Amino acid sequence: MIKTVAIQGVRGSFHHIVTQQFFDNPVDSIECMTFDSVVDSLITQESDAGVMALENSIAGSIIPNYALIDKNELHIVGEHYLDIQHNLMALKGQSIEDIKEVYSHPMALLQCKQFFRKHPHIKLVEDKDTAEVAERIQEKQLIGIGAIASVAAAEIFELDILAESIQTIKHNETRFVIVKRKNSVVPENEINKASVKFEANHKRGSLAAILNVMSDCRLSLTKIQSLPIIETPWKYAFFVDVTFDNYEDFKKAKALIEIMSDAFKVLGEYKNAKL
Amino acid sequence: MIKTVAIQGVRGSFHHIVTQQFFDNPVDSIECMTFDSVVDSLITQESDAGVMALENSIAGSIIPNYALIDKNELHIVGEHYLDIQHNLMALKGQSIEDIKEVYSHPMALLQCKQFFRKHPHIKLVEDKDTAEVAERIQEKQLIGIGAIASVAAAEIFELDILAESIQTIKHNETRFVIVKRKNSVVPENEINKASVKFEANHKRGSLAAILNVMSDCRLSLTKIQSLPIIETPWKYAFFVDVTFDNYEDFKKAKALIEIMSDAFKVLGEYKNAKL
CATH class of the missing domain: 3.40.190.10 (Periplasmic binding protein-like II)
Known part of the structure; x- marks a missing residue:
């Protein structure tokens, strides 16, 4: 456990x-x-x-x-x-005009960029974690400093939420x-999704051939992402997520793709969390 | 022109x-x-x-x-x-120990993260542009402030480079x-690469079928990226780049993919800049 x-x-x-x-x-x-x-x-x-x-x-x-x-x-x-949902929070009793600097994780800052364009007096500073800034503001009683974090963080560290759901994309x-660690396994009967990585040539049709095998083996593709392999021009690594009803189908696909591609690797086999 | x-x-x-x-x-x-x-x-x-x-x-x-x-x-x-290549720069006569804050574009900060882990006394602040910070440091004679920018920026704004090529991945x-604007065209005989976007179903084989057409039409794939369409579960937008020798081949593929996918769109047709 x-x-x-x-x-x-x-x-x-x-x-x-x-x-x-x-x-x-x-x-x-x-x-x-x-x-x-x-x-x-x-x-x-x-x-x-x-x-x-x-x-x-x-x-x-x-x-x-x-x-x-x-x-x-x-x-x-x-x-x-x-x-x-990102929220702007600070020590109690302050308004948004009192906030000079907001510290948060780069991803949170990126996701709230549009909101802060309306508040150009606020300086955005990169930090390691969203909630850790909230903790620090309370601990050191930092006036004029804001955090971008979850409602849970505001509750735990007793901060006031100055603006709710400030991320650009609401959903x-x-x-x-x-x-x-490697060699951890999920029981086969619970597995209906997998993440794999393989390398294939720029040569026309290499990726299509592999996706054909996936489709023949009744796998559905939920994500695909190519990344150039820096040291090898015209060769690409593909990160692919697939879902399936039957683990045997995925096993068959694995055996085939292993032969058809280079550096095939299963990054994980697990239970699909999407309905 | x-x-x-x-x-x-x-x-x-x-x-x-x-x-x-x-x-x-x-x-x-x-x-x-x-x-x-x-x-x-x-x-x-x-x-x-x-x-x-x-x-x-x-x-x-x-x-x-x-x-x-x-x-x-x-x-x-x-x-x-x-x-x-990212370089850390500041007003002349300072060493890296004198620098308290470094301002740069979020992407530059991300790319140099590893370097700054060795200099935890420096605060990283998001800014709008790499070179604009260099300009501001010179204009306002900001002591203790660093920029991450190109060698060209250091030369133009007469700053000292304190550390060269500080990005994590050297190449x-x-x-x-x-x-x-829309409707701008490149002469057909110069075109050997295109960026397209289309939507396809989660249904197994939909993407494979489209990539088969591309391969049949002698297109080579240099990039593929799926993005979930937020409002429509199980439907994905694909951004795909292809290269080809003959523009007629691409024209044929366009006509076919238009029929096979939803919301097919050519984002651009242009000259491949990779050898």
């Missing part, structure tokens, strides 16, 4: 909210300030699992996290979708994955 | 360097502080063309710029690749596109 989970951020962060919603049993969170530390915590066996944001409606795929999973031979064992869904 | 070009940033910015390398004739740059203003400048006919970064080795696709091109019915008429290639 998973007992300790490494998350990016502190209590009240979106990764923390994911651990609370995803796991059936209560888990301890190991608070990490970077995704690299999440991975370290897993590798050194300090934690049983880690949570990582993988894509969202504004920025698309978070490519560096794909690379972390791939490079460190982690295994995706689950996914979770969260509708992320701002982020997909998180739960990762474990 | 293109005479005025809207760029994101000021003289010495990477977009400015692109205009200097891409156009054969000298062009005037219209300095814009956001990509939205680049688009506005084009639409109001203040400028003849615009330059926009579209993807890079670290962050992958810059999805918001795809959306801007799509939404505003712009047309991609060319592409340019730039190997982006940091960014792809820029040159956009014009």
Whole structure:
């Protein structure tokens, strides 16, 4: 059973909210300030699992996290979708005009860019985590400083919300994955989604041939993303997510794609969290 | 002939360097502080063309710029690749220990994250443009403030480079596109690359069928990116780049994909800038 989970951020962060919603049993969170530390915590066996944001409606795929999973031979064992609502918060008794600087995670700043264009007097400063700024504002009683974070963070650290749901895209869904060390397996009868990576040539038809096999094996594609392989011109890595009804179908597809592509790798086999 | 070009940033910015390398004739740059203003400048006919970064080795696709091109019915008429080298710069006579805050564009901050982890005393602040910070440091004689920008910016604004090539990935290639208003056309005999967008169903095989047509029509795929359509579950938008030898082949593929997919759109037909 998973007992300790490494998350990016502190209590009240979106990764923390994911651990609370995803796991059936209560888990301890190991608070990490970077995704690299999440991975370290897993590798050194300090934690049983880690949570990582993988894509969202504004920025698309978070490519560096794909690379972390791939490079460190982690295994995706689950996914979770969260509708992320960003709120501007500060010490009680202040108005938005009193706020000089707002600190938050770069992704949160990006997602709220449009809101801050209407408040050009506010300086936006990159920070490690959304909720950790909220914690710091309360702890150090920082006047004139704002955080962008969840309602949960405002409650935990007793801050006033000055503006609600300030992200540009109101329905701002982020997909998180739960990762474990290599060789972690989900029971076959629970698996109906997989993330794979393979390399294929620029040569016309190479990708189409692989997608044909997927389709012949009754897999549905829910995501595809090509990335140029920097050292090898005209060769591409593809990250593909597929869903299926029958694990045997996916097994067959795996065997075929392994032969047809280079560097085929299963990044995870897990349960589809979308209805 | 293109005479005025809207760029994101000021003289010495990477977009400015692109205009200097891409156009054969000298062009005037219209300095814009956001990509939205680049688009506005084009639409109001203040400028003849615009330059926009579209993807890079670290962050992958810059999805918001795809959306801007799509939404505003712009047309991609060319592409340019730039190997982006970031440098830390400040007023002369200072060392890296003297620097308290570094201001730059979020993408530059992201690309140099690893370097600044070794200098935790420096606060990273988001700004609108890389070179504009260099300009401001010189103009206002800002002590203790650093910029991350090109060598050209350091030269133009007479700053000292404190650290060279500080980006995490040393060969940091960014792809820029040159956009014009709708109905701008490149002569057919110069076209050997195109960017298209279409929507297809989650239904198995829909994407494979379209890629088969592309392959049958002798198109090679150089990029593919799926994006979920937020309002329509299980429907995806695909952004695909293809190269070809013969424009007639692409014309045939267009006619077929138009029938097979929904909302098919050519975002641009232009000359491939990769050897």
